[in-house]
Amino acid sequence: MQAADVMTQNVITVSPGSEVREIATLLLEHGISAVPVVDDGGQVLGIVSEGDLMRRIENDTARRKSWWLKLFAGQDAADYVKSHGRRAHEIMTPNPITIAEDMPLHEISRLLEKHHIKRVPVVKNDQLVGIVSRSNLLRGFSVSALEASVTADDREIREAILKEVDENTGVMVDRVNVMVSDGKVQLWGLVENQQEKMAVQVAAENTPGVKSVENNLGFVPRGMGST
Numbered sequence: 001m002q003a004a005d006v007m008t009q010n011v012i013t014v015s016p017g018s019e020v021r022e023i024a025t026l027l028l029e030h031g032i033s034a035v036p037v038v039d040d041g042g043q044v045l046g047i048v049s050e051g052d053l054m055r056r057i058e059n060d061t062a063r064r065k066s067w068w069l070k071l072f073a074g075q076d077a078a079d080y081v082k083s084h085g086r087r088a089h090e091i092m093t094p095n096p097i098t099i100a101e102d103m104p105l106h107e108i109s110r111l112l113e114k115h116h117i118k119r120v121p122v123v124k125n126d127q128l129v130g131i132v133s134r135s136n137l138l139r140g141f142s143v144s145a146l147e148a149s150v151t152a153d154d155r156e157i158r159e160a161i162l163k164e165v166d167e168n169t170g171v172m173v174d175r176v177n178v179m180v181s182d183g184k185v186q187l188w189g190l191v192e193n194q195q196e197k198m199a200v201q202v203a204a205e206n207t208p209g210v211k212s213v214e215n216n217l218g219f220v221p222r223g224m225g226s227t
Helices: 022-032 050-061 068-075 077-084 105-115 135-146 150-170 195-203
Strands: 032-036 043-048 119-124 127-133 176-181 184-191 214-217
Touching: 022 032, 032 127, 043 050, 077 127, 105 119, 105 135, 119 184, 127 135, 135 176, 135 184, 150 176, 150 195, 184 195, 195 214
Parallel strands: 184 214
Antiparallel strands: 032 043, 119 127, 176 184
16 A cells, blocks of 8 residues: 555645644644645645644743753754744744655655654645545555555545545545545544434445445544534
8 A cells, every 4th residue: 555545635734824823723623733834836845733832832831941051952043933933834844754645654654753753745746635644554554454455446436435525425524534445445534423424434335346335433522623
């Protein structure tokens, strides 16, 4: 399996000028831990994570350091911008690592481990087309352990299911991930209620080429907002 087979396609993104409050709201509403920062052409400029936002909170609540502690701590202008910035381009991690759609899962796993990151944007022709997280990888490995490979037909089935869910069910497709191998579908992610869970399953079952559907969708925890 490759990145294209497991990635989340409808990626929630922000612009360089997005405000911190807006970013925090997006993370809460969509139950995600980071968002790519993209320009008008879809090129990935950086990533803003929960850690970047937490750094601001820690700055607001921590006591002022004495001059000698600041000296040895290496506080500099970049640290100041990261902890006080109000917009995405000021607090993001710039120039993040990206991967291509055809990168195998085992290589992605090694990449995440090597660089101590939890997710990596997927790009095609320098434009963002998806994102692969640790959870995407785990789901992919669970499928590939049972099936030898993913065919072009499987990828077409996956695209068709995601398109149907996005356009006709009312379900937030960015919370749903679809795995297809040998025509066998696994549904993962979060939905609002049992009706949405069944809607995604029906969309999958009605897609030509699908042999079976395993519905592993869970429900959005209470307190997580929706749009």
